Amino acid sequence: MSESPRLHTAGTTLLERARDLRPLIEREAGAAEAQGMLTTPVVDALHEAGLFGVWVPEPLGGAESSPRELLDVFAELSYADPSTGWVVMATTLENGTAGAYLGDDAVERIFTGPRMPLIAGQGTRPGVAVPENGGFRLSGRWSFASGMLHSQYAHSLGAIEGTGEERIFITPIEDVKPLGNWDVLGLRATGSIDYAIEGAFVPASQSHVFDLNEPLRGGAIYRLGLLDQALICHTGWALGVGRRLLDELSRHAGARAGRPGQIAGSDAFHADFARAEAGFRAAAALVRETWDDVERTLDSGRTLDVRQETMVRLALNHITSTLAGVARFVYASGGTSTLRDGLVQRLFRDVHAGTQHITSGPQVLRECGRELAGLAQGQSWVIFTLED
Missing domain, CATH: 1.20.140.10 (Butyryl-CoA Dehydrogenase, subunit A, domain 3)
Structure with a gap:
C-alpha cells in the first residue's frame, strides 16, 4: 500500500515532449499504417522522451502522472496520430498497473534495463489458470491486444481453475503465440493482434487480482x-x-x-x-x-x-x-x-x-x-x- 494518500503530479514536461514529437509522428503515420505498427523512429523517440513511463510509479523511475495529466498527454499524442496515441495509452496503462500491483520479485525482473517495458494484452474473456507450485499454468486465447506487436510482455485476464477468481497475468512475449489477423477498418498502425498462450507458467508474483485497488508501490x-x-x-x-x-x-x-x-x-x-x-x-x-x-x-x-x-x-x-x-x-x-x-x-x-x-x-x-x-x-x- 502507498505510504501517502495524496495524488502524485508530474508536471508538464512529458506533455511538452509529446507536443515536440508531433512533426515526427505525423511524418511517420502513413508508413506506420502500411506496416501495421508504429515505425521504429517513433517508438525510439517515445522511449527517449520518457513517454512510456508516464503511468509507471515514481519509485520505479516513472512519472506517475495524475489523471488530468494523462488525459492531456494522450490527447496530444492522439491529435498527432490516433494509432500512436492508442499504443501509448494501452501500453502505459498496463506497465503502470503492473508496476503498482505486481509482487516485488516480478517488478525486479520486469522493470530493469535502459527502457521501460512495454506490456500489451487483453483484460476481457478470461483464459484458464491452473494453480501450480509457486504460480499458475495459463492457457487461453485473447483478441484485440492493443500494441502487442510493440511489447515485451503480455497482460492477460485469467480465471483460476476451481475458484473462478479473476487475475491479471504478466507473461514474457516469448510465451505468446501471435495470431495476426489485424485486418481492420482503422487504427491499423496499433499492432493490436489476437494471441494465444498455451500452458505458460506464471510465477505468483507476476499476477494480481483483477479488481485490486490498493497498490504495493506508487500513490493515489x-x-x-x-x-x-x-x-x-x-x-x-x-x-x-x-x-x-x-x-x-x-x-x-x-x-x-x-x-x-x-x-x-x-x-x-x-x-x-x-x-x-x-x-x-x-x-x-x-x-x-x-x-x-x-x-x-x-x-x-x-x-x-x-x-x-x-x-x-x-x-x-x-x-x-x-x-x-x-x-x-x-x-x-x-x-x-x-x-x-x-x-x-x-x-x-x-x-x-x-x-x-x-x-x-x-x-x-x-x-x-x-x-x-x-x-x-x-x-x-x-x-x-x-x-x-
Missing part, C-alpha cells in the same frame, strides 16, 4: 483500480482525435474561401460548424469537470463513490459518441477530398475503430442512466454493470 491514482484507469486512456484519445478533426475541417474550409460554391461561403455550414464545436467543447468540459472531481477525491485519501464511478463512465461515453458525430460531420463536409486517401479519411476510419471499444458501449450508457435516475439504489459498479 492506483486506488482507482484497473478498469477506472482504463477509462482515462479512451477519454484522452477521444479528446485528441476530435480536436484534430475539427481543426482539419477548419483548415480545409479556409483553404477554399473565396471560391464559388465552396463550404466556406455556406451559411448552413457555418451554423453546423458552430454546433459541432459547441458539442465537442461541452463534452470535453464534462470530462474535465468529472476528472477534476476525481482528483480531489483521490488527493484526500478517499475512493470514488457510486455517482463518481457513474460519471467517469458517462463522460467517456459522451465524449466518444460526440466524437463519432464530429467524424461524420467532418467527413461529409469535406466532400470528395475526404473520400480519397489522406489524413481526414484515416481519422474517420480510426474514429470508427476506436468507438467500437467495450468501455463506451451502449450497455454502459444504459447503466449510467439507471443510476442517475435513482433506479439503482444500493448497487455498485462491477466493471460495466451495476449490481447488488
Whole structure:
C-alpha cells in the first residue's frame, strides 16, 4: 500500500515532449499504417522522451502522472496520430498497473534495463489458470491486444481453475503465440493482434487480482483500480482525435474561401460548424469537470463513490459518441477530398475503430442512466454493470 494518500503530479514536461514529437509522428503515420505498427523512429523517440513511463510509479523511475495529466498527454499524442496515441495509452496503462500491483520479485525482473517495458494484452474473456507450485499454468486465447506487436510482455485476464477468481497475468512475449489477423477498418498502425498462450507458467508474483485497488508501490491514482484507469486512456484519445478533426475541417474550409460554391461561403455550414464545436467543447468540459472531481477525491485519501464511478463512465461515453458525430460531420463536409486517401479519411476510419471499444458501449450508457435516475439504489459498479 502507498505510504501517502495524496495524488502524485508530474508536471508538464512529458506533455511538452509529446507536443515536440508531433512533426515526427505525423511524418511517420502513413508508413506506420502500411506496416501495421508504429515505425521504429517513433517508438525510439517515445522511449527517449520518457513517454512510456508516464503511468509507471515514481519509485520505479516513472512519472506517475495524475489523471488530468494523462488525459492531456494522450490527447496530444492522439491529435498527432490516433494509432500512436492508442499504443501509448494501452501500453502505459498496463506497465503502470503492473508496476503498482505486481509482487516485488516480478517488478525486479520486469522493470530493469535502459527502457521501460512495454506490456500489451487483453483484460476481457478470461483464459484458464491452473494453480501450480509457486504460480499458475495459463492457457487461453485473447483478441484485440492493443500494441502487442510493440511489447515485451503480455497482460492477460485469467480465471483460476476451481475458484473462478479473476487475475491479471504478466507473461514474457516469448510465451505468446501471435495470431495476426489485424485486418481492420482503422487504427491499423496499433499492432493490436489476437494471441494465444498455451500452458505458460506464471510465477505468483507476476499476477494480481483483477479488481485490486490498493497498490504495493506508487500513490493515489492506483486506488482507482484497473478498469477506472482504463477509462482515462479512451477519454484522452477521444479528446485528441476530435480536436484534430475539427481543426482539419477548419483548415480545409479556409483553404477554399473565396471560391464559388465552396463550404466556406455556406451559411448552413457555418451554423453546423458552430454546433459541432459547441458539442465537442461541452463534452470535453464534462470530462474535465468529472476528472477534476476525481482528483480531489483521490488527493484526500478517499475512493470514488457510486455517482463518481457513474460519471467517469458517462463522460467517456459522451465524449466518444460526440466524437463519432464530429467524424461524420467532418467527413461529409469535406466532400470528395475526404473520400480519397489522406489524413481526414484515416481519422474517420480510426474514429470508427476506436468507438467500437467495450468501455463506451451502449450497455454502459444504459447503466449510467439507471443510476442517475435513482433506479439503482444500493448497487455498485462491477466493471460495466451495476449490481447488488
